[in-house]
Amino acid sequence: MADTPKLLAVGIVGYGHLGQHLVERIQREGKAAGLRLAFVWNRNTDKLRGSVPEEFILQQLSRFTERNVDLIVEVCHPQIVKEFGAQFLSRAHFMVGSPSALADPHLNQQLRQAAACHGRTLYVPSGALWGGQDIQRLNNNGTLSALFIRMSKHPSCFRLMGDLLSDWEEGEGRRVLFKGSVSELCTLAPNNVNTMAAAAIAASRLGFGGVTGEIVSDTELSQFHVVEVEVTGANGFFVKTVRRNPAQLGAVTGSATYNSFWSSLLCCEGHGGRVYLC
Numbered sequence: 001m002a003d004t005p006k007l008l009a010v011g012i013v014g015y016g017h018l019g020q021h022l023v024e025r026i027q028r029e030g031k032a033a034g035l036r037l038a039f040v041w042n043r044n045t046d047k048l049r050g051s052v053p054e055e056f057i058l059q060q061l062s063r064f065t066e067r068n069v070d071l072i073v074e075v076c077h078p079q080i081v082k083e084f085g086a087q088f089l090s091r092a093h094f095m096v097g098s099p100s101a102l103a104d105p106h107l108n109q110q111l112r113q114a115a116a117c118h119g120r121t122l123y124v125p126s127g128a129l130w131g132g133q134d135i136q137r138l139n140n141n142g143t144l145s146a147l148f149i150r151m152s153k154h155p156s157c158f159r160l161m162g163d164l165l166s167d168w169e170e171g172e173g174r175r176v177l178f179k180g181s182v183s184e185l186c187t188l189a190p191n192n193v194n195t196m197a198a199a200a201i202a203a204s205r206l207g208f209g210g211v212t213g214e215i216v217s218d219t220e221l222s223q224f225h226v227v228e229v230e231v232t233g234a235n236g237f238f239v240k241t242v243r244r245n246p247a248q249l250g251a252v253t254g255s256a257t258y259n260s261f262w263s264s265l266l267c268c269e270g271h272g273g274r275v276y277l278c
C-alpha cells in the first residue's frame, strides 16, 4: 500500500478577515493542497466557537508548543509578532501576516537571527506587492538603488493614527496624505502599509528607513486600491508597475489579497533558516 503523504500542520494566529479565510480554506481544500489545521488561536475564543472544531481551538497562545505544528501563520496584530515571533521560529516556520512589525530594527534582527539559528524560515507574504522576488534578487546582487511605493485608496479604506484624514468629504478627489520612509509610514498607518513593509523586507539593503512610500486618499477609488511600485537599479535600470486591487468601500484589505495569502501559504514548505518572500 502506498504511504499517505504527510500533511503540513498549520497553526493560525488571529481569526479576523484573513484568519477566517485561511481556516475555512484549509478545512475545505487543505488535504488536496497538502495542508491540515494544527490549531487556531484568537484573543477572544468565543469568536471561534461554532465555526472551528473544539479540538483545534488553542486557549492560550503560549501553549502552542503542545501542538504538533510545522508552520505558524500570524494574521492578527504586529504586537503578537513582537511577543511570540522568535518563540514561533524556535518550533516551526513562521509566516508573518503583519510585516509592518519588522519596522522595529531590534525585532527585525531578532527574527532573522531566530530563523538562522533554528534553521526555520521566516515567510513574508507578498500581499498586494507585485514583483517582490525580483526586488529581492536585485537587492541580493547589490544593484538595487532606490524603491518607491505609492498606495492610493478611497479615504474610507484608511486606518490612520492621528487625524490626518478626519475631515474628508465624498467627491473631494485626490489628496497626498504622507510621503516619507516606510519606517515612518509603519508608525502612521500600521494596518495599511503591510505591502510597503514586505517591499522593505525584500529590499533589505535599503531597509525600512531607505525605502520611500506615499499614501494617497482618492474618493474616485470606490472599487479599487492602486499600488504603484518604482524600482531603480544600476546603469539606468527602471521598472514601474501599477496594480489595481479590487476592494469594497471601507475595506482595508483588497479582495485579491485573500487569494494572494492562500497562494503564499502554499509555498511555505521550508526554505531553510532565512527570510523568504512568498
Ligand SMILES: NC(=O)c1ccc[n+]([C@@H]2O[C@H](COP(=O)([O-])OP(=O)(O)OC[C@H]3O[C@@H](n4cnc5c(N)ncnc54)[C@H](O)[C@@H]3O)[C@@H](O)[C@H]2O)c1
Residues within 6 Å of the ligand: 014, 015, 016, 017, 018, 019, 042, 043, 044, 074, 075, 076, 077, 078, 079, 080, 096, 097, 098, 099, 125, 126, 127, 128, 190, 191, 192, 194, 195, 252, 253, 257
Ligand atoms: N501582509 C499583507 O499584505 C496584509 C494584508 C492585509 C492585512 N494584513 C495584516 O494582517 C493582520 C490581520 O488582518 P485582518 O484583515 O484579518 O484583520 P482583522 O481586523 O479582520 O482581524 C484581526 C484579528 O486579530 C485580533 N487582534 C487585533 N489586535 C490584537 C492584539 N493586539 N492582540 C491579539 N489579537 C488582536 C482581532 O480581534 C481580530 O480577530 C493585520 O495586522 C493586518 O494589518 C496584512
